[in-house]
Amino acid sequence: MDKELPIQQVAAKTGLSIHTLRYYERLGLMASIHRLPNGHRRYSEDDLEWIDFLKCLRSTAMPVAEMQRFAEITRQGESTVRERRELLEAHQHTLSLALQEMQQTLAIIEAKIAHYRSLERKHHDAEKIVDEQQSTMKESKR
Amino acid sequence: MDKELPIQQVAAKTGLSIHTLRYYERLGLMASIHRLPNGHRRYSEDDLEWIDFLKCLRSTAMPVAEMQRFAEITRQGESTVRERRELLEAHQHTLSLALQEMQQTLAIIEAKIAHYRSLERKHHDAEKIVDEQQSTMKESKR
DNA sequence: TCTTGACCTAGAGTGTACTCTAGGTTGTAT
DNA sequence: ATACAACCTAGAGTACACTCTAGGTCAAGA
Structure with missing residues (x-):
């Protein structure tokens, strides 16, 4: 079961609005959400987990800029674990x-x-x- | 000793900026700051205490609108203690x-x-x- | 075939809470 | 007399984090 969810259901599950999900992606807070051939997003389990963590950070008032940094270095892989x-x-x-x-x-x-x-x-x-x-x-x- | 302080010193003591102090007053968050004949504000001990309490409310994310309500009913006196x-x-x-x-x-x-x-x-x-x-x-x- | 509904993008708009500017007054020190 | 520092008001500007709009694509059902 690797059911990937459309944005609407992710919004329902996470409590973030569809707008916010797209906005976060634009900001670079989420890397590479899988797309169907028609361009529609499909979110994986991992994506949902990542979103939950983003929510943790935001709900504790981490500025978006800092979250961008965190997302960026996370994408860079292992070498940034310390940072x-x-x-x-x-x-x-x-x-x-x-x-x-x-x-x-x-x-x-x-x-x-x-x-x-x-x-x-x-x-x-x-x-x-x-x-x-x-x-x-x-x-x-x- | 009922030394009343000028706005600059209140800013220094409270950590709020001079701008913010005036802004809060405009919003009705502080009633009747005493004025010198030339119009300059002089803050009393009571004013400072009130400001400290406002800071408590704001620093715990009470919306300004709610603080306005609180200030308003406080001004109305005893009858609003319950509210x-x-x-x-x-x-x-x-x-x-x-x-x-x-x-x-x-x-x-x-x-x-x-x-x-x-x-x-x-x-x-x-x-x-x-x-x-x-x-x-x-x-x-x- | 036509409508409906879910999705897309780029960019404009909004709400909140400040924060600053312009233009002016007043009181003291030189 | 004049310079300065601290203050004043009204209103404009800013930062942040969304939130919405316009205009469009696409697939499924009547």
Whole structure:
């Protein structure tokens, strides 16, 4: 089973739009997608895997230019393994810093949410007191 | 000590550019920065705190439109505490999903790096073998 | 035969978030 | 008096990553 998929199905599977798939190919992010005699693309399993990896890189905010570099040296073969590793290590570093920052920010946001909750509670309590006063007043009216 | 800072120093302290500070104000992300009689801005401690929080939101990819909403309802005062909390909770949710995804991606990238390392090791070993063969050949030449 | 639908290319258009420019004012130092 | 530095506004320009359009090909079904 080496079923090759048309672009539409690849879009469905990967979540990238057809436009984006063609755009990425134009940018040189994907080498040599197989074509039918009529020019239509057929994507292999390997292509899908590569696209998944591209998605990993993009979803973690690697700039497209860097992905182009990565794709280019990957195409150049074995001799660039070291450069590829270094590129990924740089990204890994960026990423783990970003992760740390996000965690800190998340904590700040959680604190703010907690603060709002306590404000809401106070507000709620204040209303209850008003209610009680009102019912006391009603009682005294009787 | 209620020293109010000119825009230049705020830029230096916050890491936002002077342009961005003015731009954010135009967008309504910051209410009522105090002005000198000549129209120059003076930022208070509170302003700086608010800017820091804006930075938190932006650095975690909250869209500017959402930040505008948040700023707007914050200006409206107490009555919007609940909506503010809900807005932040939504962001918190988005954020923790993003965090998870990043962690997964990080793992994938680490695996790829490890893979490259092992390729490099093999390559290195292969060279060593070639070296040994060469020195053996040299020896046999003697 | 004609229509439909999936595909193709090259290039134009869009949304987001800045970032910069032009032209002007003000306050201090020489 | 004049030069300068820091500030102001309104609006134009830019970078990035898509996203869409126009105009066309091709194969299968009514």
